[in-house]
Amino acid sequence: MLDSFPFSILGFHADNGSQYINHTVAELLDKLRVKFTKSRLRRSNDNGLAETKNGAIARKHLGYSHIPQRFAHEVNAFCRDFLNPYVNSHRPCFFPDSVTDPKGKTRKRYRFEDMTTPYEKLKSLPQASTFLKPGVTFEALDQLANAVSDSDAAHRLNEARKTLILSINRRPKHAA
Numbered sequence: 493m494l495d496s497f498p499f500s501i502l503g504f505h506a507d508n509g510s511q512y513i514n515h516t517v518a519e520l521l522d523k524l525r526v527k528f529t530k531s532r533l534r535r536s537n538d539n540g541l542a543e544t545k546n547g548a549i550a551r552k553h554l555g556y557s558h559i560p561q562r563f564a565h566e567v568n569a570f571c572r573d574f575l576n577p578y579v580n581s582h583r584p585c586f587f588p589d590s591v592t593d594p595k596g597k598t599r600k601r602y603r604f605e606d607m608t609t610p611y612e613k614l615k616s617l618p619q620a621s622t623f624l625k626p627g628v629t630f631e632a633l634d635q636l637a638n639a640v641s642d643s644d645a646a647h648r649l650n651e652a653r654k655t656l657i658l659s660i661n662r663r664p665k666h667a668a
Contacts, residue, residue: 494524496572498633499614499623503527549579553653563660574652581611581637582645611637 494501504526506513513530521528553575559567584607588600614620615630624630640648 496576498625498628500625501526503529505529505531507531550575553649555657559660563663566656566659570652570656574649577636578645578649579610581609582640582642584609587613609637 501524504521506528507530518528550571554567586602587606587608588602589606590598590600592598608616611633614623617623621630
């Protein structure tokens with residue numbers, strides 16, 4: 493998973509679930525010198541970004557029913573090979589513009605002009621190349637992003653999702 497990011501990971505935020513808070517994860521983050529923060533108990537608003545992505549992106553494509561653990565390898569491969577590249581390089585999203593009024597209240601505006609893909613937003617940051625891992629260049633990332641059109645990426649995503657869902661539904665419901 494760490495190899496899929498073109499930039500260095502500086503921080504890792506998780507909820508209080510045991511899947512994130514364990515000795516293995518702690519050792520890995522300590523080895524990488526990554527700052528680890530976690531949510532407060534029973535404060536779902538602390539995970540707003542993760543919950544928004546789960547609701548608006550992951551669940552939209554994977555459905556809302558439970559996916560048994562035995563399908564994790566296939567679902568992870570789908571996310572790695574199709575969903576994440578589509579979301580990062582081909583799916584536009586709004587980025588807010590903060591405006592402070594004369595009274596000092598800051599409001600976020602979501603303008604059509606500010607709609608872009610996460611990859612294009614990364615490239616637009618001042619000194620963006622300083623955020624990349626050593627050996628990773630925007631030229632190489634541009635080749636990956638431009639390898640297929642936005643429409644073709646969406647079509648491939650839908651075909652891969654259809655194959656994944658059919659694969660899950662054809663298998664026996666009980667573990668052998």
